[in-house]
Every structure is written in C-alpha cells, then in structure tokens.
Amino acid sequence: MSEYSEFLRNNLKSLRVACGFTQNVVAAALGVSRPTYSYYESGKTVPDVETLTKLAKIYGVSFGQLALPEESPELPPQGVRARHTPAADPRTIGDLSEAEKELIARLRAEKP
Template sequence: MVGKNIKKFRTAKQMTQDELAQQLNVTRQAVSNWENGKTQPDIETLHKIAEILDVTIEELIYGAKQTTTIVKNTTVQNATKGLSFGAALAMVISYVNWHSIGWAIFHGLLNWVYVIYYVLRYGWNG
C-alpha cells in the first residue's frame, strides 16, 4: 500500500523515480522496490519522501486524505417529527373517544413518557 501511494504521489508531481531517488540519496532501484512492494522505506526515509512529495506520512501510509462532510442527522430530526406527530395523534384519538381534553392531554403526556423510556433504554438507534 505504501509503495502504491508513493508512486501515485510521485507521478502526481510529475517526478521520475530517478529524480526522487536523487533527492533521497538512494538508488532508482530502491524507489522501484518500494513502489512494487518488494521492500519498504524506513521511517526516516518515509518522512523525507513525504516532505519531497508535499504530503503527510499518514497520506503515504493510508492514501489520500478522506474529505469528510458534515451531514445533518436527518434520522434524529425525522424521529422527533414522528414522535411529535404520535403525541398529537394520541391526544386527538383520546379526545374523540372520551370527549375530554383532560384525557387527551393525559394520553399525550403518557406518549412522551413512553418515548423517554424507550430512548433511555434503547437509544435513538434502537
């Protein structure tokens, strides 16, 4: 993996194996062996390669940096909407059945008690 990354970053900088080898004071065969996975550069050489290719050691080892994007947690938002709808629905059904606003409020609150219990016991992801 390291060798493939060295080759990828070297070619991206339009650098030959000879040019990289000269800057590292090693032979072209050494660079070729790294890139073909026959050998691995030591940590000091890896650090020098990273400096020459303008990348981090982590990029040489693991590949290009992964760009992370922040995605709104729509699951939690949708769950909150669903829970609110459920509480409202419980209140409406209670009022229609018993014709009492007190029972409607009671069942709405009871729904939220159940929701809180469920979240505490199982978490948002179930």
C-alpha cells in the first residue's frame, strides 16, 4: 500500500469516527454501497476526485484537509471520538444532490 493510500484510509476513518457517522450513513450520502465505502477506508480502492469532494463536504473539511497530508488537521487516534463538527449549514455542502443534502441535514439534527 502506498504512503498516500495509507494516509487517506486513516484520514477517512478518523474523520468519520470524529463526526460520529457509521460507514452505512456515509455510503448512503455518497450513493455507494457500504462495502464500496469500506474499501476506501481499508485502502483497497481510492475514491475519485468527485467522491473525495463529496466526502470533504460531508465531514466539513476542505478538500486539502481530507486528501492532502500536508494540509490534514490533527485528529485523535482511531476509536477516540473527537469534538470535530462537520459544517452546520447543509447549504454549504455544495454539489451534493438534494436527497444527499437532506440526508446529511437529518443526520446532523439527530446528533446530540
């Protein structure tokens, strides 16, 4: 596995855990199956740029923070839930479909 794949898979999992999302929730927001999203986190496949852009918006980070090691924020070790909060306003999600925006808004409203 390349150094970049290792970085990306760790970053995807850390951000997902920090936001309190399950793989199923993120996969549904992306419009992919859970196994497909799981492959991103395991490093078996690397998401394309469009998918990475959607993931950055879901997690409330910039594309650089998600995909570029030199811009990545410090995240807690895996398994430790952080107070990282994705963007609060669903309108900032950008190019996601209306169904994806609605799903994310509902998920954010349910978080304690």
